[in-house]
Amino acid sequence: TDPNLQNIPIRTALGRKIRNTFIAEKGNILVAADYSQIELRILAHVTRDEHLIAAFAAGEDIHRATAARVLGKPAADVDADERAMAKMVNFGIAYGMGDFGLATRAGISRDAAKSFIAGYFERYPGIRRYIDTIKEEARTNGSVTTQLGRRRPIPELRAGNPALRAAGERAAINHPIQGTAADVIKIAMIRLAPRLAEAGLKARLVLQVHDELLLEVPNGEVDRLVPILVETMEGALALDVPLTVEVKSGPRWDEMKPWSARA
Incomplete structure (x- = not known):
């Protein structure tokens, strides 16, 4: 709260300015995973x-x-x-x-x-x-x-x-x-925490905004984290159509670009 992080408009200049003030700690990067059209x-x-x-x-x-x-x-x-x-x-x-x-x-x-x-x-x-x-x-x-x-x-x-x-x-x-969409992301959050611990990752979930999870991740963990994150979210609930997740990363909340694995 103050501001309500679940309700900062992403399409306005003021909203982007507020988001730009959220910066990953040194040695870390922000990773956001968003359900596509859930x-x-x-x-x-x-x-x-x-x-x-x-x-x-x-x-x-x-x-x-x-x-x-x-x-x-x-x-x-x-x-x-x-x-x-x-x-x-x-x-x-x-x-x-x-x-x-x-x-x-x-x-x-x-x-x-x-x-x-x-x-x-x-x-x-x-x-x-x-x-x-x-x-x-x-x-x-x-x-x-x-x-x-x-x-x-x-x-x-x-x-x-x-x-x-x-x-x-x-x-x-x-x-x-x-x-049901709200239930799905809660299931994903509950399942994600132990999976991060089992994998020995220091990445931590810092925020859930509607259909998106935001994590702070040590720079060296991102390529290991993303497959676990995507698998956990896409497998949260079996539906007649596939659940798909899109991942972005960046140093600031307003400076995130689509993630791609490094070769």
Whole structure:
């Protein structure tokens, strides 16, 4: 806290300035490992949507593949705006984003947004089924759970206020996805500590920010550490699609570059 390290914006000049003040101790380097699109991968798993699963299994650019499927065109013909709109829907769908939200964010008409979302659900029927099913289960049980069984009560679903009920429905859709992502990184953290000790490494976990782990690592340990870190994070929970991790390193929190093993 003061500042809240979980909430420093990375895309603003002030956020980068704050991050730049965090420097590895002499003889050490910072290593960050970030789950790639973990919530979308969990969405694919919980919805069992065959098209989303196939796209992840093939290692496709998921947002470009989504735009191509919804718009009925080859992926190579998808332009930057179309990919950006698909990205907004992919990430927004788990938060109950509707046509008004998409129209506002994408700067398009509400009719165009409504058409895209309708096409999205038509092309990804597993996602539509999941949303309908999870809302019904939440109303019946008064709660939803993550893949690991962590339960969240949602009393808002029985509220008389329509806005509160709608908020409850969004929470019902989101918790099994975002909550599972939170469970996954906690599992990775719990498993990582003993693995570092067993390997005789002095590297230490210093921070978890959403889907990312940040470690301070002696310079000579990095090449030994990274495979252990990646294996631990990618193996935290078995899903129908692979979990993948991207690693960066650098002397300061704001000066990190993609890691590559030295020959």
